[in-house]
Amino acid sequence: MLENSSDSQIKKGLLDLFVLLALYENKKYSSEIIEILKKSQIQISEGTLYPLLNRLKNDQSLTYHWEESNSGPPRKYFKITDSGKNLVQEKLNTVQELFESVKQMCKLNSIKF
């Protein structure tokens, strides 16, 4: 995957969506989120994830609570809210629209996409 500035802008803009999708069905702690994203070919570091989770919590797109762990210190679990699920749907619509625009412009230029 490319790493020039406009590509990293696209990816950065999608990270909120990826994190919310990772939490869509079940609460998770941060290492689990990183693992899930990795399986979908999305690399995210803890240094990027933590402020992003904090921002999504301030936006009321997710909540968190602490849970005891059998192995080690207590874990901070994140859970998506109803408002977060609505945000996912809105973001998916945006992605779909943009993808359609790319597809349409490729078609106009006979570019395979």
Added chain:
Amino acid sequence: MLENSSDSQIKKGLLDLFVLLALYENKKYSSEIIEILKKSQIQISEGTLYPLLNRLKNDQSLTYHWEESNSGPPRKYFKITDSGKNLVQEKLNTVQELFESVKQMCKLNSIKF
């Protein structure tokens, strides 16, 4: 289309691609580029387009020349270079990969996408 910060980040990251796609087949002047993007549901102002064209020219993704016009002052025509065409292909690969990641994560959560 949404206008929160992460959505506008995604769109901003795609603008280079849209502009290069608008120039893919034929040279065009700036108003023509804006018109073509509008037809694909992409709004771009002159204030955003001009520095973007300048940056793409500095990256050697496009060139320009002046042409006399039958109606009014000379026009600055932009033309994509071979290196610009390669960039289009790389960007399309990135978009495709990201779209696949979104699709995969939606599937894992049984979200229609």
